[in-house]
Amino acid sequence: METTFSILYLLIISLFLLIIPPNHCFPQLKHDYYRKSCPNIESIVHHAVKKKLKQTSVTAPATLRLFFHDCFVHGCDASVMIASPNGNAEKDAPDDLSLAGDGFDTVIRAKAAVDSVSRCKNKVSCADILALATRDVILLSGGPNYKVELGRRDGRISRKASVKGHLPHAHFNYNQLKALFATHGLSQVDLIALSGAHTIGFSHCRQFSKRIYNYNSQSSIDPTLHQGYAKELQLKCPRHVDPRVAVALDPTTPLAFDNAFYKNLQQGKGLLSSDQALLATKKSKRVVNAFASNNTLFERLFVAAITKLGRLGVKTGNHGEIRRDCRFPN
Structure with missing residues (x-):
C-alpha cells in the first residue's frame, strides 16, 4: 500500500512535468x-x-x-x-x-x-x-x-x-542535503532522483571509513548499515588502506545506470552516510521505495531533475x- 501511494504521488509529479515542456x-x-x-x-x-x-x-x-x-x-x-x-x-x-x-x-x-x-x-x-x-x-x-x-x-x-x-559531503544528513539542494531551487524529489546517479561510480574508503570502524561509543559499525555488507567493506578497506583504493557505490550493478541504488538503500547498503540518509523521513522513504519498485518512474524523474540541474x-x-x-x- 505504501509503495502504491508513493508511485501514484510521483506519477502525478511526472505528468505535471510532461504538461509543461522544459523549454x-x-x-x-x-x-x-x-x-x-x-x-x-x-x-x-x-x-x-x-x-x-x-x-x-x-x-x-x-x-x-x-x-x-x-x-x-x-x-x-x-x-x-x-x-x-x-x-x-x-x-x-x-x-x-x-x-x-x-x-x-x-x-x-x-x-x-x-x-x-x-x-x-x-x-x-x-x-x-x-x-x-x-x-x-x-x-x-x-x-x-x-x-x-x-x-x-x-x-x-x-x-x-x-x-x-x-x-554535498559524504557525511551530510538529510536536512543538510535538502537545504543545500533547496538553495538551487531543487526539490526533495530532485535530490533523491539525482542521488540515483550513485548507481554508477566509486568512492574512496576514507569517505565512509567512520561507518565501519569506531562509529560511536555504542557501536563500531553504523547501525543503519547492513552488517554483512559492513564486513565486506572492512575487507576491501582495512584501517590502514591505501587512500587510492575505491569501492563501487552500487555493489550489485556498478556499471549499469538503473534503480539498483534504491534497492540497496532498502537493504541498508547505501555506501555513504548521505546515501542512506535518504530514508530519514517518511516522505523521502516513500520516494526511495517508489524508485526502487519502478525503474521507469525513476528514469522519468531523474531526467526532469537533471534538466533542472x-x-x-x-x-x-x-x-x-x-x-x-x-x-x-x-
Whole structure:
C-alpha cells in the first residue's frame, strides 16, 4: 500500500512535468540551438564519448560527477574545467580534487571532435559539450535517453575559494542535503532522483571509513548499515588502506545506470552516510521505495531533475564565451 501511494504521488509529479515542456520554463536554452551552426553536434559528441567509454568504464561516472560539480558551484558554465598555473582554480579546491581525469578528458576529446568539423569550429561551448556528454554516458550505461537543452556560454572565472560550501559531503544528513539542494531551487524529489546517479561510480574508503570502524561509543559499525555488507567493506578497506583504493557505490550493478541504488538503500547498503540518509523521513522513504519498485518512474524523474540541474546559473549572450580550449579562458 505504501509503495502504491508513493508511485501514484510521483506519477502525478511526472505528468505535471510532461504538461509543461522544459523549454517553456527556460527559454534561454533550446534543444535545437545549434541547428544552423553545427547541425550534427549530437552525433559528433556521442561518437567521441562512446569511443572514450570503450577505453575505460570510469568515463561514465567521472563525466556525470563533473557535470554535477560544475553546475552546483558557478552554474553550468564549464568553469570547473579551467586550469590555473598557481593552483587556485575551481578544480584545485579540496572538494574537487577527487574528480577523475577521465571526465575532463571526455569533454576535451569531444570538443576536439566538434572543432575538427569546419562549420562547427569554435561554435559550441564546453559547457554544452559537457551537458551532452553527460547525457551520453548515462545512455551508454543503460540509462534513459533525453533531449539536452543547449545554448550555454562558458564562464571566464574559476576560483578555488568559490567551491567551499557549495557541494554535498559524504557525511551530510538529510536536512543538510535538502537545504543545500533547496538553495538551487531543487526539490526533495530532485535530490533523491539525482542521488540515483550513485548507481554508477566509486568512492574512496576514507569517505565512509567512520561507518565501519569506531562509529560511536555504542557501536563500531553504523547501525543503519547492513552488517554483512559492513564486513565486506572492512575487507576491501582495512584501517590502514591505501587512500587510492575505491569501492563501487552500487555493489550489485556498478556499471549499469538503473534503480539498483534504491534497492540497496532498502537493504541498508547505501555506501555513504548521505546515501542512506535518504530514508530519514517518511516522505523521502516513500520516494526511495517508489524508485526502487519502478525503474521507469525513476528514469522519468531523474531526467526532469537533471534538466533542472542543467539550467543552474547558465550564461548566455555576452555573459560568457565559447572557449577555444576548455582548459583556458580565451
